[in-house]
Amino acid sequence: MNIVVLLKAVPVVGTERLDADLLTDRSVQLEANGNDEYLLEKALQLTETHGGEVTLLTVGPSGATEALRKALAMGAAGAVHVVDETMRGSDARATIEVLAAALAKLDFDLCFAGADTSDGQGGVVGAALAVKLGLPYLSYASEIEPAPAGVRIHRLNAAGYDVLESPTPAVIMGTQLLGAPRYPSLRGIMQARSKPLDTWTLADLGIGSDAVGSATATTRTLDAEKPPERAGATFVREPADVAVAQVVDFLAARRLI
Amino acid sequence: MAEIWTIGEIADGAPTRLTLELATLARGMAEASGGTARTLLVGQGAGSAAAEAASYGPAVLVVETDAALASRPIANVVAPRAAALIAQHSPDFVLVGASNDGKDVAGLLLGLTDLPILYNGAAAAWADGGPQVEMSTFGGKLVTHSAFNGSRGIIVLRSGAITAEPAASAGSVETAGVDGVSELPEVKVVDSVTEAGAAAPIEEARIIVGGGRGVGSADGFRLVEDLAAALGGAVGATRAVVDSGWIGYSQQIGQTGKIVKPALYVACGISGAIQHKVGVQTAGTIVAINRDPDAPIAEFADLMVVGDLFEIVPRLTEAIQARKAAG
Numbered sequence: 001m002n003i004v005v006l007l008k009a010v011p012v013v014g015t016e017r018l019d020a021d022l023l024t025d026r027s028v029q030l031e032a033n034g035n036d037e038y039l040l041e042k043a044l045q046l047t048e049t050h051g052g053e054v055t056l057l058t059v060g061p062s063g064a065t066e067a068l069r070k071a072l073a074m075g076a077a078g079a080v081h082v083v084d085e086t087m088r089g090s091d092a093r094a095t096i097e098v099l100a101a102a103l104a105k106l107d108f109d110l111c112f113a114g115a116d117t118s119d120g121q122g123g124v125v126g127a128a129l130a131v132k133l134g135l136p137y138l139s140y141a142s143e144i145e146p147a148p149a150g151v152r153i154h155r156l157n158a159a160g161y162d163v164l165e166s167p168t169p170a171v172i173m174g175t176q177l178l179g180a181p182r183y184p185s186l187r188g189i190m191q192a193r194s195k196p197l198d199t200w201t202l203a204d205l206g207i208g209s210d211a212v213g214s215a216t217a218t219t220r221t222l223d224a225e226k227p228p229e230r231a232g233a234t235f236v237r238e239p240a241d242v243a244v245a246q247v248v249d250f251l252a253a254r255r256l257i
Numbered sequence: 258m259a260e261i262w263t264i265g266e267i268a269d270g271a272p273t274r275l276t277l278e279l280a281t282l283a284r285g286m287a288e289a290s291g292g293t294a295r296t297l298l299v300g301q302g303a304g305s306a307a308a309e310a311a312s313y314g315p316a317v318l319v320v321e322t323d324a325a326l327a328s329r330p331i332a333n334v335v336a337p338r339a340a341a342l343i344a345q346h347s348p349d350f351v352l353v354g355a356s357n358d359g360k361d362v363a364g365l366l367l368g369l370t371d372l373p374i375l376y377n378g379a380a381a382a383w384a385d386g387g388p389q390v391e392m393s394t395f396g397g398k399l400v401t402h403s404a405f406n407g408s409r410g411i412i413v414l415r416s417g418a419i420t421a422e423p424a425a426s427a428g429s430v431e432t433a434g435v436d437g438v439s440e441l442p443e444v445k446v447v448d449s450v451t452e453a454g455a456a457a458p459i460e461e462a463r464i465i466v467g468g469g470r471g472v473g474s475a476d477g478f479r480l481v482e483d484l485a486a487a488l489g490g491a492v493g494a495t496r497a498v499v500d501s502g503w504i505g506y507s508q509q510i511g512q513t514g515k516i517v518k519p520a521l522y523v524a525c526g527i528s529g530a531i532q533h534k535v536g537v538q539t540a541g542t543i544v545a546i547n548r549d550p551d552a553p554i555a556e557f558a559d560l561m562v563v564g565d566l567f568e569i570v571p572r573l574t575e576a577i578q579a580r581k582a583a584g
Contacts, residue, residue: 131368218373
């Protein structure tokens with residue numbers, strides 16, 4: 001089975017900032033979105049067991065290359081990087097159109113997406129993409145395996161999980177329960193240098209630059225400010241019994257118990 | 258004069274707390290705009306949740322679905338029906354809760370309707386002729402406000418955006434038929450497995466007691482669960498605790514887990530690393546119990562109890578039980 005893993009290159013967690021236009025500044029160092037790496041790990045395991053190849057797909061600035069190389073070193077066979085300066089400031093809809101157009105050119109049985117990204121926290125792209133592509137959408141996967149009918153996943157819910165099945169190709173959004181991502185081996189890092197990393201532009205996808213970018217965005221950020229500081233902790237350093245009485249009084253005063 | 262809809266969620270025959278919060282929010286935003294609000298409830302037995310939802314003000318539109326659809330994930334049932342009704346009634350703004358099912362509904366609706374979308378909302382208000390959505394951006398480093406450039410859109414909101422409050426007069430309840438539904442590609446629920454010891458969901462909890470590496474073991478984590486039970490709250494955990502298998506992933510709070518906003522968070526043996534902080538820093542009140550007075554959690558806790566959690570937590574559990582027993 002051939003699997004495309006959607007991988008977003010996000011600012012290194014903790015270093016995120018907005019630029020002068022209140023857009024996420026992507027000129028800082030980028031890394032693979034943490035949640036996406038769990039899907040990559042599962043994709044690698046599935047293809048190691050059942051055959052096929054893993055292809056990475058990212059839409060993002062030229063600085064995303066480093067994250068793609070690392071993911072190639074983990075074991076992906078190749079990568080497609082859609083990079084076009086005119087996309088800066090695109091909203092979710094434009095990004096989904098670009099991803100859908102790129103996926104239409106790739107041959108895959110499964111397309112994997114992480115549960116959400118550290119810089120946007122939307123968690124909606126996978127579902128919208130599936131609709132655009134006319135494919136089944138399966139989400140919050142804690143297990144993914146081939147099935148006679150196509151693919152079977154465990155979907156987390158509050159009480160346990162549902163077992164879902166659909167034909168393939170399908171879009172699957174997964175969780176960390178799929179298993180921790182591997183570290184690239186030295187051999188993997190060497191091999192990654194010669195793996196195909198294709199760069200596509202919007203023109204390659206038949207999308208005009210007038211369909212993307214800030215000018216077409218349907219939403220805007222109005223302002224950004226530092227959150228109000230919490231007042232600072234009151235310290236309790238008394239022996240346990242006294243400390244507990246103070247905690248109870250504190251909670252009662254705030255009507256929390 | 259905006260028409261603002263909430264797409265509701267039903268659990269055990271009742272609207273979820275998040276649904277009632279959004280209905281309260283929609284009511285306020287509709288009043289501010291001089292418009293109207295509606296709550297949409299879709300699914301088999303949706304009617305049973307209608308009266309409670311209506312008591313929060315917005316008129317409730319019920320779409321009952323037949324048993325044949327019960328083998329599909331609920332988002333795959335709700336989204337195409339919501340999309341058909343949106344096409345029919347053209348509401349200006351559609352509120353969806355950021356639960357797992359809610360985010361699926363929002364994503365599917367995004368694909369089906371092509372409406373603009375703002376997600377990861379922590380709060381929303383009607384201002385300057387449209388909704389302004391507040392977000393806790395980059396793990397809470399910034400508070401940003403966003404708006405739509407046009408006059409329509411989908412807003413995905415996390416729990417805790419507002420306190421759910423019943424309205425002075427309840428909304429009407431109407432059962433709607435939906436025409437022109439085009440079903441999504443079929444996904445079948447072939448089995449449902451209940452796992453023993455499944456904990457109360459943290460997204461809906463007003464009080465959460467969290468445990469970190471400091472609890473030391475699965476047995477140590479029981480102290481956290483006991484305190485949560487005494488407080489009537491849910492159990493949360495850091496990634497280290499989940500990775501150790503002491504509690505399930507559904508309870509994980511933080512960057513790679515869930516972002517929650519309870520009225521009270523009690524952090525037991527949690528250092529407060531940035532990855533955990535981002536998941537809980539907007540809690541109303543944070544009480545930390547930690548041996549290390551220099552732990553980063555002191556920087557965002559309201560009350561920092563310095564001491565051995567194995568001594569303090571069981572005594573706190575007893576004290577709260579005693580207080581509740583005394584009424």
